[in-house]
Amino acid sequence: MGSRARVVFWSAAIVLLALLPPVVAALKEPFYLDLMRRVMIFAIAAISLNLILGYGGLVSFGHAAYLGIGGYAVGILAFYGVYSGWLQWPLAMGASALVALAIGAVSIRTSGIYFIMITLAFTQMLYFLGVSLEMFGGDDGMRIKTRSQFSGLVDLSDPVAFYYVVLVLMLASMYLVHRLVNSRFGMVLRAAKSNEARSRAIGFSPYLYRLAAFVIAGALCGLAGALLANHTAYITPDFMHWTRSGEIMFMVILGGIATGAGPLLGAAVLLVVESLLAGWTEHWQAILGPLLILSVIFFRRGLAGVLPGARDG
Amino acid sequence: MADALLQAYGLCKSFGALRASDSIDFELLEGETHAVIGPNGAGKTTFISLLSGDLRPDAGAIRFAGEDVTSLRSPARARTGFARSFQITSIYRDFTALDNVAFAVQAHAGHSFRFWRPAREESALRDPARRMLEEVGLGARADVPAAKLAHGEQRQLEVAMALATEPRLLLLDEPVAGMGSDESQRMVEFLTRLKGRQSIILVEHDMDAVFSLADRISVLVYGRIIATGTPQEIRANADVRRAYLGEDAE
Known part of the structure; x- marks a missing residue:
């Protein structure tokens, strides 16, 4: 893929996303604005998972944990009357980073199926912790009455303003991961995925590098959780359910692991197809499942592998 | 006489009942090219892996540049100056x-x-x-x-x-294995150019390569070093001839 194809792809993607609000307003179809905002929020979660799964080879089956922590950070602060996004969002990211540090410190010592199971187990623990928090709605979760406030800078209760905030943060996340994976740090991460024995033989112990990536990915997904809580104006333990972890993982794989645009493409296709099918039949999952299996069989390198210019960030 | 860069004392490593390394004493001088030869299954790769830190010895010690490195794992040994190639090529494909x-x-x-x-x-x-x-x-x-x-x-x-x-010690596990004769000749020429400025431990089956490159040769049979000496000494050694004639026609 030449660099021209890449410039064309990214320019087209950014222009399309930036023009969506006026188009949707002209067509009087606000549903699509809502859908695309949801897509981009999940894209951020998938971008963060792609950093560790795609580039680092760490198949975390518990990434939804950080969606939940980010969401609960916003919800709990709002519950106590703290609405400032300047506090909520950094706290969402910081708490997610801390939990990722604890989970990563233990699980990165394992590999393969054990790593998958341990990350899953930790996230299930957090899920049941959420269920047990009666004060914050327990199983049912709780409504968030007021969206995060940014002292006059931007008003998230305006759906269009919120849309652009999400767009900017998603593009920034893509750029961040793009820089990370091409830096010296990123080379260590990718090399350890490619051939760990060789990395050790030339002097790298991958553990700390992987842990650092795991923490960065957790913080970024915590931001996605804070956005998701604002998007749904609701927070429930379902944010952390293992099927949610599976969805994020599927977005990464469907879009193309270790590609720049893959997480966005995967999130877009999965959520758009899901909403189309759900509008058509209540048995939409029975159709979505086989479609996903076929797409994995036919797009081995993911959707980004078949779109010129989409492979690199 | 140059100083010893690497010394191994009484290295033992068993895999179940198999003694792959049986109290190996070994010394590499600064700047020396030291070949380790032996029949198939003699424990040559095990020996290299003990030196590189990919395997831990059951007993014995390894000193490198005056420091005890026995407890260091391979990444730490690499940072102190070890570098290795593997018998099966290990690169980032x-x-x-x-x-x-x-x-x-x-x-x-x-x-x-x-x-x-x-x-x-x-x-x-x-x-x-x-x-x-x-x-x-x-x-x-x-x-x-x-x-x-x-x-x-x-x-x-x-x-x-x-x-x-920029290693101080290069561990090469069969660098010309599976190569055509042109390729292997080029590799031997390249290693010859390194001789003297690079300390090398070389495991190799190709006897032409070994005898043209090595300053000294150690012969490993059933996990034991049965002889160490210059290429001439090894050629003349009766035990070595017996081990090779009995086990391997090379």
Whole structure:
């Protein structure tokens, strides 16, 4: 893929996303604005998972944990009357980073199926912790009455303003991961995925590098959780359910692991197809499942592998 | 007489009932090329892996440049100056040849907690890597993905990576294994040029290569070193002849 194809792809993607609000307003179809905002929020979660799964080879089956922590950070602060996004969002990211540090410190010592199971187990623990928090709605979760406030800078209760905030943060996340994976740090991460024995033989112990990536990915997904809580104006333990972890993982794989645009493409296709099918039949999952299996069989390198210019960030 | 760079005392390693290394004493002098030969299954790769830190000995000690390195694992040993090639080529197959070597240069350039600047644009990594590729004869193949290189080229690449870490000791596990005669001749010529400025421990089956490269040879049979000496001494040694005639027709 030449660099021209890449410039064309990214320019087209950014222009399309930036023009969506006026188009949707002209067509009087606000549903699509809502859908695309949801897509981009999940894209951020998938971008963060792609950093560790795609580039680092760490198949975390518990990434939804950080969606939940980010969401609960916003919800709990709002519950106590703290609405400032300047506090909520950094706290969402910081708490997610801390939990990722604890989970990563233990699980990165394992590999393969054990790593998958341990990350899953930790996230299930957090899920049941959420269920047990009666004060914050327990199983049912709780409504968030007021969206995060940014002292006059931007008003998230305006759906269009919120849309652009999400767009900017998603593009920034893509750029961040793009820089990370091409830096010296990123080379260590990718090399350890490619051939760990060789990395050790030339002097790298991958553990700390992987842990650092795991923490960065957790913080970024915590931001996605804070956005998701604002998007749904609701927070429930379902944010952390293992099927949610599976969805994020599927977005990464469907879009193309270790590609720049893959997480966005995967999130877009999965959520758009899901909403189309759900509008058509209540048995939409029975159709979505086989479609996903076929797409994995036919797009081995993911959707980004078949779109010129989409492979690199 | 040069000083000893590496000394091993009483190294033992068993896999179940199999004694792959049986109280091995070994010494490598600074700047020496020391070959380890022996019949198949004699424990040569086990010995290299004990030295590189990929395996831990059941007993014994290893001193390197005056320091006890027995308890160090392979990454830590690599940072003190060990570099190895594997019997089965171990490279980053999805990186280009240049990326492979540049990454080895990076390994030698301190910690890699540098998160922002693109590593592929750092001339401090790329320039030495290019020079190293030129030196092993892969200069024209720099931008080819390693997986697409010919077998012999991949072996050369692995040696280039080992050298790019500026090691004090190079451990080569059968560097000419599986090579055509032209390729293997080029590799031997290259290693000959390293002789004297690089300390090398070489495990090899190809006797022509061993006798033309080695300053000293140790013969390993059933996990024991039965003889150590110059190529002439080894050629004349009755035990060695018996071990080879009995076990292996090479």
